[in-house]
Amino acid sequence: MAGAILTRLPRIFGKMMERMRHCSVFPRETACHALIIQCPFGKMDAFPRVRRGSGKTEGQPVREIRKSKKLADVCYDIRGPVLEKARQMEEEGHKIIKLNIGNLAVFGFDAPDEIVHDMIINMSNASGYTDSKGLFAPRKAIVHYTQEKKVPGVSIEDVYLGNGVSELIVMSVNALLNTGDEVLVPTPDYPLWTAAVSLSGGKPVHYACDEKADWFPDIADIKKKITANTKAIVVINPNNPTGALYPVELLQQIVDLARQHQLIVFADEIYDKVLYDGETHTSIASLADDVLFITFNGLSKNYRACGYRAGWMVVSGEKKHARDYIEGLNMLTSMRLCANAPGQYAIQTALGGYQSINDLVGVGGRLLRQRDLAYKLLTDIPGVTCVKPKSALYMFPRLDPMMYPIADDQEFAYELLAEERVLIVQGSGFNCPDTSHFRVVFLPNSDDLTDAIGRIARFLEGYRKRNGMA
Ligand code: PLP
Numbered sequence: 331m332a333g334a335i336l337t338r339l340p341r342i343f344g345k346m347m348e349r350m351r352h353c354s355v356f357p358r359e360t361a362c363h364a365l366i367i368q369c370p371f372g373k374m375d376a377f378p379r380v381r382r383g384s385g386k387t388e389g390q391p392v393r394e395i396r397k398s399k400k401l402a403d404v405c406y407d408i409r410g411p412v413l414e415k416a417r418q419m420e421e422e423g424h425k426i427i428k429l430n431i432g433n434l435a436v437f438g439f440d441a442p443d444e445i446v447h448d449m450i451i452n453m454s455n456a457s458g459y460t461d462s463k464g465l466f467a468p469r470k471a472i473v474h475y476t477q478e479k480k481v482p483g484v485s486i487e488d489v490y491l492g493n494g495v496s497e498l499i500v501m502s503v504n505a506l507l508n509t510g511d512e513v514l515v516p517t518p519d520y521p522l523w524t525a526a527v528s529l530s531g532g533k534p535v536h537y538a539c540d541e542k543a544d545w546f547p548d549i550a551d552i553k554k555k556i557t558a559n560t561k562a563i564v565v566i567n568p569n570n571p572t573g574a575l576y577p578v579e580l581l582q583q584i585v586d587l588a589r590q591h592q593l594i595v596f597a598d599e600i601y602d603k604v605l606y607d608g609e610t611h612t613s614i615a616s617l618a619d620d621v622l623f624i625t626f627n628g629l630s631k632n633y634r635a636c637g638y639r640a641g642w643m644v645v646s647g648e649k650k651h652a653r654d655y656i657e658g659l660n661m662l663t664s665m666r667l668c669a670n671a672p673g674q675y676a677i678q679t680a681l682g683g684y685q686s687i688n689d690l691v692g693v694g695g696r697l698l699r700q701r702d703l704a705y706k707l708l709t710d711i712p713g714v715t716c717v718k719p720k721s722a723l724y725m726f727p728r729l730d731p732m733m734y735p736i737a738d739d740q741e742f743a744y745e746l747l748a749e750e751r752v753l754i755v756q757g758s759g760f761n762c763p764d765t766s767h768f769r770v771v772f773l774p775n776s777d778d779l780t781d782a783i784g785r786i787a788r789f790l791e792g793y794r795k796r797n798g799m800a
Pocket of ligand 1: 432493494495496497520566569570598600627628629630636640641
């Protein structure tokens with residue numbers, strides 16, 4: 331009996347498919363390519379494949395669909411073509427060691443349990459849109475945080491929640507810039523800043539951060555680059571990619587320039603708790619109330635919750651003359667309706683109570699140990715120097731150009747990937763003007779980090795030999 335049914339199954343199944351094909355729930359043209367049914371006889375197309383039309387209307391050439399010209403100067407190489415190559419290699423079965431992005435969770439740095447728990451218990455309240463600037467409680471907690479950081483005059487209306495700092499960076503420059511307006515952006519930079527300014531029609535003007543001076547911003551260079559069109563200056567402190575942490579005196583000099591030239595200060599402080607060697611962070615917005623500051627922060631790094639997409643920006647200082655700009659910010663905030671609500675529920679818990687990041691960066695902490703290990707291993711390689719990071723999650727080493735005559739640093743990154751299966755980001759990905767730098771994260775555990783940097787060392791040895799520098 332069972333045998334008879336089995337032999338008839340293909341016919342029964344075929345009839346079923348034939349019926350479905352004529353059923354209106356599955357419009358023939360649309361469903362045909364997609365529906366693959368797993369049946370006892372292996373994979374089987376539910377419908378015969380129907381060839382679609384060529385898309386050509388008789389006699390008309392097919393129009394190519396191209397990206398907008400607004401993207402011509404936009405570049406984000408942290409997830410650029412080298413990563414694409416790494417993806418292909420993974421598909422071919424290669425195991426790649428990824429030192430390219432500061433995504434903490436994939437290296438076993440989990441978000442604190444209390445945050446996860448509170449987000450879960452609030453899930454049932456999180457299905458509606460919230461106020462466009464965000465829920466009251468997390469914004470209030472952020473107001474308190476600005477008070478801790480001594481930023482004057484922040485009320486709840488000055489706090490905007492976003493889907494990560496990334497969204498707010500794009501919004502804040504879009505609300506400000508007209509075509510040709512200039513924004514001072516550091517080099518090296520976190521490249522989203524340069525990209526966002528370009529995308530908004532503005533012109534990023536890079537000011538130098540000086541490797542010989544611990545990667546601090548070069549005030550003389552900033553002065554030289556201010557023009558009548560300069561609208562704002564971006565200060566990334568603690569810094570990605572260099573790991574620099576700026577002293578108060580330096581921040582004060584930037585504030586003085588901003589005051590003198592009426593510039594907005596965009597302060598990206600997303601790593602303000604990832605500090606080593608007992609260092610402390612000063613929020614630049616705490617240094618004046620007569621300059622307009624937009625300060626950015628979030629849960630991605632300090633709380634190891636990149637995926638929650640929970641970030642915020644705070645408007646402080648000289649707001650009276652910025653009413654129109656603030657109206658623009660409110661407009662863009664409303665247009666995207668709200669930040670994701672589950673992520674908003676994580677913020678109050680994160681900012682209050684026990685700060686487990688201190689265990690990771692303090693003596694014996696995993697991040698501190700890995701920073702020290704990566705620094706030693708990298709600087710032991712002939713011709714490699716590095717300013718030891720005081721903060722954040724990255725190293726930005728320099729390759730002596732005499733020993734490593736690199737013409738194209740993206741090509742260098744490709745070669746390292748192909749030979750040693752290690753993915754880094756080349757310095758030009760951070761708008762660095764030379765070809766002698768690259769960035770690594772020191773997030774893998776000590777064994778993996780030792781393996782990864784060992785591979786970099788082996789690759790560089792080969793590079794020296796090939797160039798007669800061994
Ligand atoms: N700003 C800096 C300096 C960063 O390094 C990053 C991410 O790496 C961001 C902003 C983006 O943060 P978010 O995850 O909140 O979008």
